[in-house]
Amino acid sequence: MNAPEPILKAIEVADVDICLFARQYSLIDHAFAVETVFPAVREKGVSFVMGSSLNAGFISGSPRFNYGADNYKIPADVIAKREQLRQVAGRHGVDLRTAALQFSAAADVASALVVGAGSxxxxxxxxxxxxxxxxxxxxxxxxxxxxxxxxxxxxxx
Structure with missing residues (x-):
């Protein structure tokens, strides 16, 4: 799902084991997942295949953010957060792309991680x-x- 609301509805009305959780859990955007979605799925015993850890490549430098028709219109606060993340990563000798993948996979409700690759x-x-x-x-x-x-x-x- 590209939005958390359908997942929350699905686990409310069906016996779901696993869902694709795309776009809602990355270094850039994850607070709603931590505060609302994860507690709900833990209660139901649901796990996730985590998708879009890199926000459609944005975290690793792509000029787009997530997917959709307006993905090249990147909010200033999102660009600023990526820069802050890069600065911290640089101080620790960490590749931000690596950190983004590891972050998404570290969630206790994560069963798998989907990462696109073009080569x-x-x-x-x-x-x-x-x-x-x-x-x-x-x-x-x-x-x-x-x-x-x-x-x-x-x-x-």
Whole structure:
């Protein structure tokens, strides 16, 4: 689903085991998921295949944000947040793309991660990103700076 509301409705009226959770859980946008969606699916025993960890490539430098007809109209606050995330990542020697993939996969309700790849090189990069150790201090600084929700799961180091 590209919006959380249909997922919340589906788990209310059906016996759902797993859903695709696209666009709503990334380093850029995740507070509603942490505060509202995740508690609801935990209660129902639902897990997610996490999609769009990179916000359609935006986190890794694409000139678009998410998917849709207006995805090239990127809000200024989204651009500013990506820059703040880049600055913290730079201080810790962390690749922001790697951090974004690891962040989405770290959610306790995540069963799998879907990452697009346009080449064999990108598949290798995705694999490498998931094998890379990201310092605990990096995640702690993101939380201290308010760049990620205080209750968001982060990768174990």
């Amino acid at each position: 064999a090189r990108q598949i290798v990069e995705d694999y490498t990103s998931m094998q890379t150790k990201t310092p605990a201090d990096f995640w702690a600084e993101l939380k201290a700076e308010g760049l990620i929700h205080a209750q968001a799961s982060t990768p174990r180091t």
